Amino acid sequence: MEKTNRKKMKTPFFIRKSIYFDYPCLFIVIFLCAVGILMVYSISSANALYDYGNASYFAKRQLIFAAFGSCVMIFVSKINYKYYYKLARVVMAISIFLVFLVPFIGSEVNGSKRWIDLGFISFQPSEICKVGLVIYTSYICSRYSVDLKNLVTTILLFVIPAVAVLLIAISNLSTAIICAGIVVVIWAVATPKIVYLLIVGGVGTVGGAIFIFVQQYRMSRIKAWLHPDLKGDGYQTMQSLYAIGSGGLFGKGLGQGYQKLGNIPEAHNDMIFAAICEELGIIGAAIIIFAFLVLIWRLKLIAEGAPDRFSALLVIGIIAHISLQAMVNISVVTNVIPNTGVPLPFISYGGTSMVFLLAEMGIALGVSRYIVPISKREK
Numbered sequence: 001m002e003k004t005n006r007k008k009m010k011t012p013f014f015i016r017k018s019i020y021f022d023y024p025c026l027f028i029v030i031f032l033c034a035v036g037i038l039m040v041y042s043i044s045s046a047n048a049l050y051d052y053g054n055a056s057y058f059a060k061r062q063l064i065f066a067a068f069g070s071c072v073m074i075f076v077s078k079i080n081y082k083y084y085y086k087l088a089r090v091v092m093a094i095s096i097f098l099v100f101l102v103p104f105i106g107s108e109v110n111g112s113k114r115w116i117d118l119g120f121i122s123f124q125p126s127e128i129c130k131v132g133l134v135i136y137t138s139y140i141c142s143r144y145s146v147d148l149k150n151l152v153t154t155i156l157l158f159v160i161p162a163v164a165v166l167l168i169a170i171s172n173l174s175t176a177i178i179c180a181g182i183v184v185v186i187w188a189v190a191t192p193k194i195v196y197l198l199i200v201g202g203v204g205t206v207g208g209a210i211f212i213f214v215q216q217y218r219m220s221r222i223k224a225w226l227h228p229d230l231k232g233d234g235y236q237t238m239q240s241l242y243a244i245g246s247g248g249l250f251g252k253g254l255g256q257g258y259q260k261l262g263n264i265p266e267a268h269n270d271m272i273f274a275a276i277c278e279e280l281g282i283i284g285a286a287i288i289i290f291a292f293l294v295l296i297w298r299l300k301l302i303a304e305g306a307p308d309r310f311s312a313l314l315v316i317g318i319i320a321h322i323s324l325q326a327m328v329n330i331s332v333v334t335n336v337i338p339n340t341g342v343p344l345p346f347i348s349y350g351g352t353s354m355v356f357l358l359a360e361m362g363i364a365l366g367v368s369r370y371i372v373p374i375s376k377r378e379k
Helices: 002-009 023-052 057-077 082-086 088-105 125-143 151-157 159-171 173-190 194-214 216-226 235-247 272-304 309-333 351-368
Strands: 107-109 112-117
Touching (some): 023 057, 023 351, 057 351, 082 088, 082 125, 088 112, 088 125, 088 159, 125 159, 125 173, 125 309, 125 351, 151 159, 173 194, 173 309, 272 309, 272 351, 309 351
């Protein structure tokens, strides 16, 4: 009898039946990906034709990334989220191991060593680590929720996330800041100890300042931020601002932008929002920002209706990732903060970022399957 009961109580890997699924959230993600593919084609076509002899080179690759990522999203959305709880330590260990390998076997692209190239495929371990941090931080904040009231225990629990963030910061400070933000947001939601948050914020600020002062090129970015009109380091920022200003209210029209033609280096990547403002104007940029706000609102609803603490924190971590990355990217393009390389979620060109963002959305949609609509709840 005991064996039979154990088999019945075994957690199924796939969700067999769900009452609810957040289709509005799914449609917003599809919309953002579609806009991204369209804008990547519009912005990169001239350079792609010159460099590769194919105007749709980057757009086709982005379409493949989005299609593969969508398959991953659908697959992940059917996985029982409780398995992330069971595999949290393994996922984090793999993430840290891959990030650790980057300085030794990583390939250099545009002067930065952030990629691991296996020949048939290349990827950024830092993008994998973002997902790992979401899962692992949610795990420790749900399993050891009582222990978070003690400062010493809290520090010990967050040693592993801190190690992951420091390893990423060695080669990519901007991504490390996003990762640290993910951890802090999940922790802030999980614990009422505001004093601890202030301590961590102070330590993080000092640590970030040290990383900036150690590397000369980071200091030059601060100077360029304060004085973007200076020649040299402020060139990209000024070209970005020219693009935004010249777009006006309605933009120059799709494909009619000028700054993308070499003035903004690789405009289809991190600086894509500036090119969007030039071609689609303030109206087009506002629609994209509004789409992100709706996506975050839908994710918030999923978190509020999540069946337990762990699943709610998972979605909170995904909200933190998407919102922080979008804010940093748009802030860089508009010169609100110093220039740093962070892609705009779902829109900037890039395979690793696209696939793992869609995988995160699969996790959130999987949690949404456990929400019981108000009309179905017992009165």
